[in-house]
Amino acid sequence: MQEKLENILKACEQALEKEQNLNDLNNLKAAYLGKKGEIAALMMTLKDLSNEEKPKVGKLINEIKQQLEALFEAKRNALEQVEIEKKLKSEAIDVTLPGLKKSVGSAHLLSQIVEDIEAFFIGLGYEIKDGPEVESDHYNFEMLNLEQGHPARAMQDSFYIDPNRLLRTHTSPVQARTMLESGGNPIKIICPGKVYRRDDDDQTHSHQFMQIEGLVIGEKISMANLKGTLLAFIQYFFGKDRNIRLRPSYFPFTEPSVEVDVYSEEGKWIEVLGAGMVHPNVLKMGGYDPEKVQGFAFGIGVERLGILKYHIDDIRQFYTNDIRFLKQFKGGR
Ligand code: PHE
Numbered sequence: 001m002q003e004k005l006e007n008i009l010k011a012c013e014q015a016l017e018k019e020q021n022l023n024d025l026n027n028l029k030a031a032y033l034g035k036k037g038e039i040a041a042l043m044m045t046l047k048d049l050s051n052e053e054k055p056k057v058g059k060l061i062n063e064i065k066q067q068l069e070a071l072f073e074a075k076r077n078a079l080e081q082v083e084i085e086k087k088l089k090s091e092a093i094d095v096t097l098p099g100l101k102k103s104v105g106s107a108h109l110l111s112q113i114v115e116d117i118e119a120f121f122i123g124l125g126y127e128i129k130d131g132p133e134v135e136s137d138h139y140n141f142e143m144l145n146l147e148q149g150h151p152a153r154a155m156q157d158s159f160y161i162d163p164n165r166l167l168r169t170h171t172s173p174v175q176a177r178t179m180l181e182s183g184g185n186p187i188k189i190i191c192p193g194k195v196y197r198r199d200d201d202d203q204t205h206s207h208q209f210m211q212i213e214g215l216v217i218g219e220k221i222s223m224a225n226l227k228g229t230l231l232a233f234i235q236y237f238f239g240k241d242r243n244i245r246l247r248p249s250y251f252p253f254t255e256p257s258v259e260v261d262v263y264s265e266e267g268k269w270i271e272v273l274g275a276g277m278v279h280p281n282v283l284k285m286g287g288y289d290p291e292k293v294q295g296f297a298f299g300i301g302v303e304r305l306g307i308l309k310y311h312i313d314d315i316r317q318f319y320t321n322d323i324r325f326l327k328q329f330k331g332g333r
Pocket of ligand 1: 170171172214251254274275276297298299
């Protein structure tokens with residue numbers, strides 16, 4: 001009997017060594033320790049033994065049974081440990097992997113330029129004004145001394161919505177609106193905004209672009225004030241070494257009118273804005289007495305300034321929103 005039991009123990013040890021998974025382990029345990037297992041079968045044989053032998057053999061079987069139980073318990077723990085380790089490994093997070101970068105955006109270059117220009121004029125005491133992009137013929141043209149059929153309307157090919165409404169062709173209608181609002185009081189405003197003209201888009205033309213209108217009205221406002229303001233602005237924007245040149249020009253709403261050129265880095269004069277003294281008719285329509293007050297006005301081409309300052313080769317770059325282009329201008333105020 002002793003030998004038989006030791007053989008069972010040995011066989012079980014060998015079987016356990018090969019065991020790799022918990023399910024099979026349970027089956028094996030049933031084969032040895034279950035109701036129909038080997039130990040149970042040996043227990044059954046006890047009844048055939050003499051009274052003297054019974055307790056000895058019973059004790060022996062019990063010892064082996066306990067050893068077997070301990071073996072199974074140890075193996076179960078070992079297999080469970082392996083299982084846990086496997087799980088941990090499969091769920092592990094590789095902290096050495098580079099993380100997902102949150103890309104931080106920035107203001108669009110056009111917004112940056114507008115904000116920069118606003119900051120300059122706010123410093124001079126100007127207010128920022130706004131106006132509608134869908135404008136009436138009345139404000140876009142008539143109030144600016146461009147009556148129906150005026151030949152100068154042809155300079156600003158327009159997108160009409162109906163005979164009386166159009167996408168504004170310049171920010172100048174905000175001049176007229178501000179004059180009427182202000183009830184004859186002095187004015188000092190700039191108005192940045194989008195404007196629209198029927199144009200075939202190419203490297204230097206866009207059917208939509210930005211202007212910044214300026215308007216100053218008060219007593220004893222002169223052309224010298226206009227020139228001084230524009231020179232200070234250009235030197236703020238491009239650098240102290242820049243000079244400007246005023247060329248006589250024509251706008252129906254200013255008299256005299258000028259075209260303003262900036263001396264470029266390439267040694268050429270480049271036109272950047274139109275300006276002039278507010279026309280007496282425009283002052284009158286706006287509720288001012290041209291005998292008592294004067295005004296100057298200017299209209300800055302925002303993209304033009306940007307193209308010059310940042311050496312941009314195509315005006316469409318401002319609108320196609322190519323991230324590779326925009327990323328180069330992640331500054332801003
Ligand atoms: N509105 C003019 C344009 O778009 C520019 C301008 C504004 C000229 C104010 C003079 C005064 O061409």
